[in-house]
Amino acid sequence: MVHHQNKAIREGDNPDLTAERVTGTFDTHSMAAQIYNSEAHARRRREITEIIAKRPELHDTKPFPFMTREEKILESSRKLTLITKHMNEIIEPNNSNEMFHLNNEVLGIEGHPMALHGIMFIPALTAQASEEQQKKWLTRAINREIVGTYAQTELGHGTNLQNLETTATYDVATQEFVLHTPTITGLKWWPGNLGKSSNYAVVVALMFIKGKNYGPHTFMVPLRDEKTHQPLKGITIGDIGPKIAYNVTDNGFLGFDHYRIPRTNLLMRHTRVEPDGTYVKPPHAKINYSAMVHVRSHMITGQAIMLSYALTIATRYSSVRRQGQIDTTQPEVKVLEYQTQQHRLFPYIARAYAFVFAGAETVKLYERVLEEVATGNVSLMADLHALTSGLKSVVSHYTAQGIEQARMACGGHGYSQASYMSEIFGVAVGGCTYEGENMVMLLQLARYLVKSASLVKTGQSSKLGPLVAYLGAKSDSTSLIDRTPTTGFAEYVKTFQHIARRQTLKAADKFFGLMEKGEKRPIAWNKSSVELNRASRLHTRLYIVEAFVRRVEEVADPRLKEVLTDLLHLHVNYELLDMSTYALEDGFVSSSQLDYVRDQLYFYLAKIRPNAVSLVDSWEFSDQELRSVLGRRDGHVYENLFAWAKASPLNKTDVLPSVDKYLKPLMESARASKL
Numbered sequence: 001m002v003h004h005q006n007k008a009i010r011e012g013d014n015p016d017l018t019a020e021r022v023t024g025t026f027d028t029h030s031m032a033a034q035i036y037n038s039e040a041h042a043r044r045r046r047e048i049t050e051i052i053a054k055r056p057e058l059h060d061t062k063p064f065p066f067m068t069r070e071e072k073i074l075e076s077s078r079k080l081t082l083i084t085k086h087m088n089e090i091i092e093p094n095n096s097n098e099m100f101h102l103n104n105e106v107l108g109i110e111g112h113p114m115a116l117h118g119i120m121f122i123p124a125l126t127a128q129a130s131e132e133q134q135k136k137w138l139t140r141a142i143n144r145e146i147v148g149t150y151a152q153t154e155l156g157h158g159t160n161l162q163n164l165e166t167t168a169t170y171d172v173a174t175q176e177f178v179l180h181t182p183t184i185t186g187l188k189w190w191p192g193n194l195g196k197s198s199n200y201a202v203v204v205a206l207m208f209i210k211g212k213n214y215g216p217h218t219f220m221v222p223l224r225d226e227k228t229h230q231p232l233k234g235i236t237i238g239d240i241g242p243k244i245a246y247n248v249t250d251n252g253f254l255g256f257d258h259y260r261i262p263r264t265n266l267l268m269r270h271t272r273v274e275p276d277g278t279y280v281k282p283p284h285a286k287i288n289y290s291a292m293v294h295v296r297s298h299m300i301t302g303q304a305i306m307l308s309y310a311l312t313i314a315t316r317y318s319s320v321r322r323q324g325q326i327d328t329t330q331p332e333v334k335v336l337e338y339q340t341q342q343h344r345l346f347p348y349i350a351r352a353y354a355f356v357f358a359g360a361e362t363v364k365l366y367e368r369v370l371e372e373v374a375t376g377n378v379s380l381m382a383d384l385h386a387l388t389s390g391l392k393s394v395v396s397h398y399t400a401q402g403i404e405q406a407r408m409a410c411g412g413h414g415y416s417q418a419s420y421m422s423e424i425f426g427v428a429v430g431g432c433t434y435e436g437e438n439m440v441m442l443l444q445l446a447r448y449l450v451k452s453a454s455l456v457k458t459g460q461s462s463k464l465g466p467l468v469a470y471l472g473a474k475s476d477s478t479s480l481i482d483r484t485p486t487t488g489f490a491e492y493v494k495t496f497q498h499i500a501r502r503q504t505l506k507a508a509d510k511f512f513g514l515m516e517k518g519e520k521r522p523i524a525w526n527k528s529s530v531e532l533n534r535a536s537r538l539h540t541r542l543y544i545v546e547a548f549v550r551r552v553e554e555v556a557d558p559r560l561k562e563v564l565t566d567l568l569h570l571h572v573n574y575e576l577l578d579m580s581t582y583a584l585e586d587g588f589v590s591s592s593q594l595d596y597v598r599d600q601l602y603f604y605l606a607k608i609r610p611n612a613v614s615l616v617d618s619w620e621f622s623d624q625e626l627r628s629v630l631g632r633r634d635g636h637v638y639e640n641l642f643a644w645a646k647a648s649p650l651n652k653t654d655v656l657p658s659v660d661k662y663l664k665p666l667m668e669s670a671r672a673s674k675l
């Protein structure tokens, strides 16, 4: 028996796909260990997939696109109940990575009735509730005795938290907070699973004590009766209706009518209100934004996974789809042979790897900050906020673009829901908006960059943190790409640093210059904001490249190192071409150097070609997780597309009631009027 490097090979698969796998030069299990950041976790993912494969009750009863929203919610609740009951047989207790994989396999990406419970409710209680409060609520939440969400955004305000309208006014006499929604625009709007599923929420409201506004604070709020699930008195609640995607999650609305909760329902790990109304300040003004930072830190990996879903589908399909000839004397080629197809897909494969490596670093930093904050050290909060603000914006933006490219790379069949591309796109693109609209979050990073630029300008570069130390370094006069005998990644990194530094200092100059000319700070900020956001993007893209370089340097297995080095070459050349305006405008890179970069790009497209399928197989998504006829592991696309179409609800009968009711009479009357 031949042992192939690609572990996805099975007998009976589409031979065109098998041929791709045979050319793979590295072990896909070992690559999975890189992607999932540990050999143990990659193995556990496979074991969980196998357990699920053997339990038909955990499989979809029919393809998601054939279900109504109500059916999907029912089906998802059925499976959620089963995985809750059998969780300890499938995953290690309280292992969030394993839970994430279990959810993706069994429940899928369209959400489920407890999505926000795990993503935000439990993290908010973990980070913001006092020990005593955790004893009361966290254990019950973890045991799923109660279901909760995170209710912050309102109909009128999502970004600007200082202007939320929901108030929590302290009543010293009863030692209660009175929650109130004064207007329609003050209704909570968007929180996931608020609509129909949750009976509790961590609610963000402006806290008033003795007439003074203390700004947004978080409160644990019961919403529905624990036994009957009926809304409690004083609560108006419901679902906000269907969205572009993510429709198994019941995003909801919520209004309070002078609704009272005990004083002790203010989450009091870092902030306190004493019975007499005395306010005890937290160690950092934004400490209660931790649930958002939690999601921003973890969504980088989540977005990389969704991008890789789409790329797995498109790359596998491009290996079985034959259309047209390159040499007219030869048979039709796999569409993956076209350079345009490779150029559409491979740079995004490289980006997906870059994102997952950057995501792993971000989670590490998040966990460190969480531990430090628990001991009262808040010194890294600003760095984490800046990093995650930039990464969530850049990664979600390119993820959405990449998924759309992957869909188009599948031609007509990419437009069918059998590809599952539209759902993957719809869910992923939500990441550009939720957890802080991308432009707004780039501007948060820009604040950090402008402060750093100001240190550089005032000769205090030694005070720069490690993420921005390059801003204080001196640049070469021109890029050394193609100017040294062995151009390596260092020349590219220096070029990206030069571009990001120049744009940051330029944008900061513009901002400071406007103020010097007499503009008020917020006006100067607004007038500089496009340039500032450009700086934020370039800074973040530099960080992503550096994270990729760091990872490749760590890899010991020579076969993995070689292919990851190829991907990194592709990445740096593609990125540099994509931002070439910045490189050219001050002559740091010349047009002849860009020609070199282009040649390198085409070289690496061709070099990666034999490994393309193995690179996407390495993410080890099962068919159940991908939910795509085009992306099937076995490559048997056409017969299954036909079977899928035949299963369409419209094909249950030959003649639809709409035909009987309207089309037949219409045609009959048209025929009659002709007589």
Ligand SMILES: CCCCC/C=C/C(=O)SCCNC(=O)CCNC(=O)[C@H](O)C(C)(C)COP(=O)(O)OP(=O)(O)OC[C@H]1O[C@@H](n2cnc3c(N)ncnc32)[C@H](O)[C@@H]1OP(=O)(O)O
Pocket (backbone or CB within 6 Å): 119, 150, 152, 153, 158, 159, 160, 161, 162, 192, 286, 289, 290, 292, 293, 295, 381, 382, 385, 433, 434, 435, 436, 437, 440, 444, 447, 448
């Ligand atoms: C799988 C699908 C799941 C989907 C789940 C989705 C859930 C959600 O979407 S939940 C709702 C998420 N909502 C948001 O993300 C709202 C976005 N807005 C904000 O985060 C904030 O309003 C803001 C950061 C844009 C501004 O906050 P504000 O309090 O008004 O800030 P100030 O202007 O007073 O101060 C800015 C100052 O604060 C620093 N800062 C802000 N956030 C943090 C933080 N988390 N950690 C540390 N520091 C923070 C910021 O850096 C500024 O510092 P300086 O420049 O030094 O002043």
Ligand SMILES: Cc1cc2nc3c(=O)[nH]c(=O)nc-3n(C[C@H](O)[C@H](O)[C@H](O)COP(=O)(O)OP(=O)(O)OC[C@H]3O[C@@H](n4cnc5c(N)ncnc54)[C@H](O)[C@@H]3O)c2cc1C
Pocket (backbone or CB within 6 Å): 116, 150, 151, 152, 153, 156, 157, 158, 159, 160, 189, 190, 191, 192, 246, 251, 430, 433, 434, 435, 436, 437, 438, 439, 440, 443
């Ligand atoms: C799928 C999904 C799930 C969600 N889940 C939750 C949840 O569970 N809980 C929850 O509380 N919320 C949730 N939200 C809400 C989400 O967090 C907000 O929609 C998001 O933070 C954006 O706020 P907004 O809708 O007010 O956008 P707006 O701020 O109204 O944005 C509109 C436009 O204005 C621009 N803009 C706004 N302010 C500025 C500024 N200061 N400078 C420059 N430009 C600006 C934006 O860039 C954007 O182009 C969810 C949203 C989605 C789509």
